[in-house]
Amino acid sequence: MAQFVHYVYILSAALFILSLRWMNHPATARRGVFAGEFGMILAISGTFMAFDVHNWTWILSAFLIGTAAGIPIAYIMPMTAVPQRTAMSHACGALAAALVGTAEFYQRQPHASTELTGFVMVALIVETLLGFLTFTGSLMAMGKLQEVLPQRPITYPKQNVVNLVLFVVALGLGIRLMLVPTDTYLFPIFAGIALLFGVLLIIPIGGADMPTVIALLNSYAGLSACAMGFALDNKLLIIAGALDGSSGLILSIIMCKAMNRSFTNVLFGAFGQIQASAVKTEKRPVRSASPEEAASILESAGKVIIVPGYGLAVAQAQHKIRELFDNLTRRGVDVKFAIHPVAGRMPGHMNVLLAEADIPYDRLYEMDDINGEFPQCDVALVIGANDVTNPAARTDKSSPIYGMPILDVDKAHTVMVIKRSMSPGFAGIDNDLYYMDKTLMLFGDAKAFVSEILKELPAKAAA
């Protein structure tokens, strides 16, 4: 029976790979979820049957509490809060790995000379180090996303030096524990420093860098599960952890490329803070427009591209935008959505929000697919996006965002920007787009302004 479980694990691993494979297209993606669920059920029931499991009260009550907590999280969580939920689940996953590692370390102490040797100890240290730092790091990310903590980077002098010293100390203690695993008094210090390091690593990172950070934490959480697989000699854990780790890695690389920045720059740059002081405050004239004017421009347009950003999520404007989309589509206007890879607070955030509002996914376009269409487009409507539309990224070598790939909104015939005020975006830089002759600024809350536009549109249709 104990041998049999390995075949079950192989089947589960295959199902997990298929599950991710089916995620490549919306049409097969739900099948992917079922494959993943099936693989998970197989693995858990196989484990229960094959091993001599005791302490059922503990295990079953943990299962009950976990299920009772998981179901409401999945169904009540609004789609705008998905980044927070994701950060929270990174924290949970990392915590589980770290605690199992800790328990293993103490459990095996009586047989330290045979069971805490060389590579098992290396795996346990990697597992707990990554697990604990990802746990607190993800909690910090969650706090920032929920706006319990300030979204602005929190910095202090010699920050990187402090972080580096802490990391070296944690690593030193880890190596010492690998060599002398019986020094149990060192373990709580090691765990404490890992926890502290996670906090300090994330607090200097600004809100708009969250897509990269979440992806990176995803990767760490996966790798700590993977290290657990090495410590327990369980290949299924190694495979699942490696899949999660590589997924997080790819997503963070995509995010970094979309901002033309490196990992080190995201993690240690405290972007936004330094540049904020360099903002030019000169007043330049802008043209603003009323909802009526905006409505009549949209109505006479043949082709409209909507550019959503984080501001849309904040204003919860996705349903109003769907109404606008429906209204314009009925009038025969060709409406498309241009999604920048880092729009929002996590990879793919905007797509989920717009899908929630029933906007068909074949109207959502990636940056590279739509950029060629802006010159033929009558109106580009920017809602809550800023830096990803700034033409300075193409032209101004002195700009902090120079080289970042942007949506070519400035090439549209008319640009309309819904924005609460002229305050600069997270990078703290002025957006030249707003001062162009063809740009109309629509000042107001995204949701309220779109409602105003909608009020104007049916009236004109009747006339």
Place this chain on the structure above:
Amino acid sequence: MPSNLELGLYVFMLATFVGLEVIRKVSPLLHTPLMSLTNAISAISVVGAILITGAAGATTLSKVLGFIAITSAVTNIVSGFLITDRMLKMFKRRPEEKK
């Protein structure tokens, strides 16, 4: 015969390459559900948590830590799979215009 470590490293190496290839093909449209799905899958660490909590000679410390670990992992499994499915249900093509 290769040791467990070597076998484990082989598995890790191959799984990483499979992961990189498979994930690269996922449309950016689905990056958010992808992240919640991989999250649920990596909560397979619940297996490790079950084994440590259910070991015959588990100390109270092991049981308490294992209990918390199972709870968090199961929360991830349940909420991860369900919310992924909830998100995926929202992705629709245009319902009205069927040419």
